[in-house]
Amino acid sequence: MNPEKVVFGFFIVLSLTLNFGFFVGEIDDPVHHNVYELFAVLVVNIIATLLKFGDRSQQGAILLSTSLVAVLQLVAAAILWMWVEHISGSGLTPSAMASIVSLSGGAMLANIISVVLLIIETVMLRR
Amino acid sequence: MDNIVFLILRRMRRPLLTLVLVYAVSILGLVLIPGQDAQGQPWHMSFFHAFYFVSFMSTTIGFGEVPYEFTDAQRVWVTICIYLSVVAWLYAIGTILSLLQDKTFQHAIRERRFAQRIRRMREPFYILCGYGETGRELARALTERGQHVVVVDLNEDKINLLKLQNLRDYVPALHANARTPRYLMEAGLGHPQCAGVVALTNNNEVNLKIAITAKLLNPDVTVICRADSHEIEANMASFGTDYIIDPFDTFAKYLSTALQTPGLYLLQRWLTSRPGTLLPEPVYPPTRGHWIIGGYGRFGKAVFERLKKEDISVTVMEATPEKTGEPRQGVVKGRGTEEETLLEADIQQAVGIVAGTDNDANNLSIVMTARAMTNKLFVIARQNYRENDTLFQAVGADMVMHPSAIVAEKIRVLLATPMLYEFMSLAAYQEENWACELVSRIAGLVDHRVPLIQEFCIQQSRHCAIEYMLERGKVVRLGDIMREPGNLERPLNSIALLRISRNSRELLPADDTELLLGDKLLFCGTRHAFSTMEWILCHGPTLEYMLTGEDQPRSWLWRKYGKRFKR
Numbered sequence: 001m002n003p004e005k006v007v008f009g010f011f012i013v014l015s016l017t018l019n020f021g022f023f024v025g026e027i028d029d030p031v032h033h034n035v036y037e038l039f040a041v042l043v044v045n046i047i048a049t050l051l052k053f054g055d056r057s058q059q060g061a062i063l064l065s066t067s068l069v070a071v072l073q074l075v076a077a078a079i080l081w082m083w084v085e086h087i088s089g090s091g092l093t094p095s096a097m098a099s100i101v102s103l104s105g106g107a108m109l110a111n112i113i114s115v116v117l118l119i120i121e122t123v124m125l126r127r
Numbered sequence: 128m129d130n131i132v133f134l135i136l137r138r139m140r141r142p143l144l145t146l147v148l149v150y151a152v153s154i155l156g157l158v159l160i161p162g163q164d165a166q167g168q169p170w171h172m173s174f175f176h177a178f179y180f181v182s183f184m185s186t187t188i189g190f191g192e193v194p195y196e197f198t199d200a201q202r203v204w205v206t207i208c209i210y211l212s213v214v215a216w217l218y219a220i221g222t223i224l225s226l227l228q229d230k231t232f233q234h235a236i237r238e239r240r241f242a243q244r245i246r247r248m249r250e251p252f253y254i255l256c257g258y259g260e261t262g263r264e265l266a267r268a269l270t271e272r273g274q275h276v277v278v279v280d281l282n283e284d285k286i287n288l289l290k291l292q293n294l295r296d297y298v299p300a301l302h303a304n305a306r307t308p309r310y311l312m313e314a315g316l317g318h319p320q321c322a323g324v325v326a327l328t329n330n331n332e333v334n335l336k337i338a339i340t341a342k343l344l345n346p347d348v349t350v351i352c353r354a355d356s357h358e359i360e361a362n363m364a365s366f367g368t369d370y371i372i373d374p375f376d377t378f379a380k381y382l383s384t385a386l387q388t389p390g391l392y393l394l395q396r397w398l399t400s401r402p403g404t405l406l407p408e409p410v411y412p413p414t415r416g417h418w419i420i421g422g423y424g425r426f427g428k429a430v431f432e433r434l435k436k437e438d439i440s441v442t443v444m445e446a447t448p449e450k451t452g453e454p455r456q457g458v459v460k461g462r463g464t465e466e467e468t469l470l471e472a473d474i475q476q477a478v479g480i481v482a483g484t485d486n487d488a489n490n491l492s493i494v495m496t497a498r499a500m501t502n503k504l505f506v507i508a509r510q511n512y513r514e515n516d517t518l519f520q521a522v523g524a525d526m527v528m529h530p531s532a533i534v535a536e537k538i539r540v541l542l543a544t545p546m547l548y549e550f551m552s553l554a555a556y557q558e559e560n561w562a563c564e565l566v567s568r569i570a571g572l573v574d575h576r577v578p579l580i581q582e583f584c585i586q587q588s589r590h591c592a593i594e595y596m597l598e599r600g601k602v603v604r605l606g607d608i609m610r611e612p613g614n615l616e617r618p619l620n621s622i623a624l625l626r627i628s629r630n631s632r633e634l635l636p637a638d639d640t641e642l643l644l645g646d647k648l649l650f651c652g653t654r655h656a657f658s659t660m661e662w663i664l665c666h667g668p669t670l671e672y673m674l675t676g677e678d679q680p681r682s683w684l685w686r687k688y689g690k691r692f693k694r
Contacts, residue, residue, distance in 0.1 A: 035173075035174060036155075036158075039151075039154070039155070039158075039174055043147065043150075043151040046147050047144060047147055047148070050140055050143050050144050050147065051140070051144070053136035053137065053139070053140045053143075078174075081174075081175075082173075082174070082175040085173060085175065086173070086175050086176075
């Protein structure tokens with residue numbers, strides 16, 4: 001058992017599960033979407049991205065790019081949240097909430113691809 | 128490219144992870160710990176404020192507690208966070224700094240810049256492997272003639288030396304082992320503009336490996352190699368190395384030229400020396416009498432064979448004949464630096480001595496001891512290191528054999544003026560009188576300095592005037608372009624040495640030779656002569672004037688009516 005692979009898999013799967021947790025619920029209902037959960041998703045995704053740095057294989061490159069996509073989407077969601085709460089002052093209206101959640105939904109898609117790639121790599125491993 | 132990015136990513140992974148963790152923990156703590164707003168109401172920091180606060184916390188401590196003053200509980204947490212984040216930042220910045228100073232990293236960056244520069248080369252260039260004395264001389268000679276050079280050397284000091292050297296052209300240099308094919312490829316072996324590879328390292332095996340690599344990976348490229356042993360030479364020749372240069376054999380060949388035809392040898396020296404230096408004096412090695420060779424190494428053997436071919440009696444002195452082997456006639460054992468050995472080798476009867484060991488001090492000592500014992504001696508000294516130049520000048524040897532200089536000169540002629548190389552090989556079949564006559568013509572041409580060598584090819588868009596003339600069926604003779612445009616009676620200070628025309632080669636073409644499109648001409652002469660000649664070849668009206676002796680009217684009107692005015 002390779003501890004590096006354990007940590008790697010852990011973070012990739014965790015980023016997907018957390019992302020899913022944030023995503024489920026009525027899309028425009030702020031009660032269903034917790035800000036702490038978004039924070040956790042963002043942090044775990046950044047960590048997962050960093051873990052993929054320096055992997056020279058083709059698989060590693062694609063994993064890195066999907067992670068970057070996820071991080072980008074989540075950062076956009078976080079900035080949007082900050083904007084409506086603190087700057088525009090309109091608060092979490094249903095439309096703003098829907099935008100945030102749909103952005104995180106996009107990130108979830110990227111995370112799903114990451115996990116699928118991880119599973120493919122594991123299946124292909126002949127050792 | 129990949130190398131550098133991946134090196135940074137791999138090294139920075141851990142520090143960045145630490146930083147993200149510290150940030151995450153700090154932000155989370157600040158959001159969770161309850162605070163108070165200005166009215167004393169309980170208040171929770173939002174993620175946005177927490178992120179803002181943590182971002183400036185470690186870098187500008189003391190910026191203030193925003194947006195409301197902190198409670199004591201928050202302050203305790205912030206204190207912990209400050210220490211955590213400062214350490215994490217230091218760790219990250221420290222790693223970046225040490226990475227920048229890392230040798231491997233710096234080398235990766237330099238290698239990448241080098242490869243980029245080579246890829247952008249748009250003119251033919253030569254790859255020099257090995258930047259010792261030979262490489263330095265060659266690089267200077269080639270850049271002076273406007274040719275491009277790329278250098279690969281194992282020794283970093285030599286590469287640094289290149290930067291200090293004031294060469295005319297920028298020479299990209301890579302500090303790497305040219306044995307490794309990857310580095311040769313990086314130096315441009317696969318580049319479409321790569322004209323040749325020159326292997327000049329002081330290691331035969333490495334030169335051999337470079338030659339093989341070059342011939343395998345780019346068969347069209349010219350490969351020139353230095354080799355000191357016959358075995359390696361045969362090996363190199365077996366896979367088609369274009370030119371193999373053995374300094375000892377080359378010198379021995381010069382020596383036999385000097386013995387048989389001193390005039391031809393002088394001609395060769397005058398034409399192949401560095402232009403602008405003083406013309407070398409003629410040498411007349413004695414062909415009758417007894418010769419002594421000190422040292423029976425690679426050089427000694429080469430000279431011994433040549434002298435024997437001339438039926439000259441030779442005695443060999445060698446300190447360690449069991450190592451070097453000995454000729455059939457036997458050797459006098461000893462270094463030759465002491466009187467007894469020289470006496471035993473019959474110094475009193477000798478007319479010439481060759482100091483040919485691989486130790487400069489011994490060679491000088493042999494020459495000085497021998498000179499002290501008998502006065503009329505022809506001295507050939509082998510100089511192994513360039514730094515002893517002044518010593519060998521002071522000792523006044525008639526011929527000095529400096530391997531690096533010989534190799535450099537030969538390759539310089541080969542690469543910079545290939546027609547001169549051809550001229551010399553054709554001249555080798557000429558009579559001694561022919562050579563002497565040419566030598567006296569050259570002496571009249573220039574003022575005790577080595578003349579410039581120039582090649583002209585009459586089929587270049589640059590020489591459009593002559594091309595225009597020839598295409599219209601006008602006859603242009605060689606003499607027409609070798610006169611002063613200001614005074615047609617006066618010839619230019621130059622001699623036409625060789626004309627290559629549709630595979631026929633003509634030595635010293637006469638003035639009335641008709642020039643054809645595609646002709647290649649080789650001249651020796653002065654700078655002024657060549658710039659004038661260039662002007663004649665490019666400038667239509669001047670060329671017309673040279674042919675007819677009068678200015679032709681150039682405007683349509685004047686051409687039509689000018690003739691009537693003249694009448």
